[in-house]
Amino acid sequence: MKQSRRDFFKIAGIIGAGLAGVKPEKANAAPKNVISDDRMGVLVDTTLCVGCRRCEYACKEAHGIEAGSLDDYDDRSVFKKMRRPDAGALTVVNEFENDEASGLPINVKVQCMHCDHPACVSACIVGALSKQENGAVIWNGDKCIGCRYCVVACPFQIPAFEYHKAIEPDIVKCDFCYERTSKGGIPACVEACPMEALTYGKRFDLIKLAHNRINADPDNYIDHVYGEHEVGGTSWMYLASKDFSELALPEHGSEPMPGASESLQHGIFKYFIPPASLYALLGGIMWLGKKKEKSELGE
Ligand code: SF4
Ligand code: SF4
Numbered sequence: 001m002k003q004s005r006r007d008f009f010k011i012a013g014i015i016g017a018g019l020a021g022v023k024p025e026k027a028n029a030a031p032k033n034v035i036s037d038d039r040m041g042v043l044v045d046t047t048l049c050v051g052c053r054r055c056e057y058a059c060k061e062a063h064g065i066e067a068g069s070l071d072d073y074d075d076r077s078v079f080k081k082m083r084r085p086d087a088g089a090l091t092v093v094n095e096f097e098n099d100e101a102s103g104l105p106i107n108v109k110v111q112c113m114h115c116d117h118p119a120c121v122s123a124c125i126v127g128a129l130s131k132q133e134n135g136a137v138i139w140n141g142d143k144c145i146g147c148r149y150c151v152v153a154c155p156f157q158i159p160a161f162e163y164h165k166a167i168e169p170d171i172v173k174c175d176f177c178y179e180r181t182s183k184g185g186i187p188a189c190v191e192a193c194p195m196e197a198l199t200y201g202k203r204f205d206l207i208k209l210a211h212n213r214i215n216a217d218p219d220n221y222i223d224h225v226y227g228e229h230e231v232g233g234t235s236w237m238y239l240a241s242k243d244f245s246e247l248a249l250p251e252h253g254s255e256p257m258p259g260a261s262e263s264l265q266h267g268i269f270k271y272f273i274p275p276a277s278l279y280a281l282l283g284g285i286m287w288l289g290k291k292k293e294k295s296e297l298g299e
């Protein structure tokens with residue numbers, strides 16, 4: 001069934017009218033961003049990582065993603081090109097040249113950083129992303145309208161959109177193994193790492209551990225814990241023997257990154273458009289988009 005423009009404005013109008021009496025902060029489904037002193041994190045020590053990619057395999061297994069055979073992960077030809085997490089892999093390991101004496105390559109695991117002030121959370125206009133008490137930034141498919149603001153806003157280019165899925169594509173990213181970590185378990189990747197290159201613990205303890213390692217072996221590490229301050233702090237942090245900018249970890253200051261939609265929202269406030277109407281309009285557009293995709297496929 002085709003949607004006419006009239007249908008669209010009718011639906012948007014109904015939604016808008018429904019929200020007209022609602023205070024803006026309620027209509028916004030304000031993003032949840034809990035910053036607990038006890039929040040957890042992971043310290044990635046790239047000087048210990050050997051690029052075995054057991055973490056990639058374990059992550060897929062834990063999330064019901066086709067993982068293939070464990071033997072496939074011994075194939076080091078994957079390191080010929082830089083990879084990014086995507087809908088088929090919530091974490092990937094890349095390899096970089098090491099110009100230091102050891103000559104061994106440097107491997108760097110990449111996944112969501114679980115920022116303390118997540119740009120993806122502030123960008124989401126319907127509160128589909130949230131920072132949980134244990135440090136995890138998670139996505140709620142029931143709230144998501146598919147606008148992809150989070151994809152654009154993330155300073156680490158992490159959230160992926162399932163473009164290959166015609167019906168109800170998801171936003172996909174590392175969820176800090178929330179099913180496990182919210183019940184006191186540890187992330188699957190951390191559990192699988194044979195080199196103990198990944199340490200799970202309270203973020204504040206990990207920062208102490210990271211500085212202790214640097215102080216104990218200053219020739220092996222640069223004096224920088226990546227993620228301690230970047231974009232206001234992240235739950236995942238890194239140690240390395242060379243500058244992080246040479247390991248494809250972007251140079252960011254300590255200020256949190258504003259979400260893309262924050263500027264949009266501020267602009268709209270400036271011109272006195274009530275946020276409730278804006279959310280109703282955007283929600284209507286996204287809802288119709290999803291409905292149109294379904295009807296074209298005869299659903
Ligand atoms: S790395 Fe990106 S997706 Fe992950 S919490 Fe930060 S802003 Fe959100
Ligand atoms: S924390 Fe969980 S979801 Fe994130 S990379 Fe590790 S295994 Fe994957």
Ligand code: SF4
Pocket residue numbers: 048049050051052053054055056093107109192193194195196197198
């Ligand atoms: S499992 Fe550990 S050692 Fe192996 S690639 Fe992942 S982080 Fe590196």
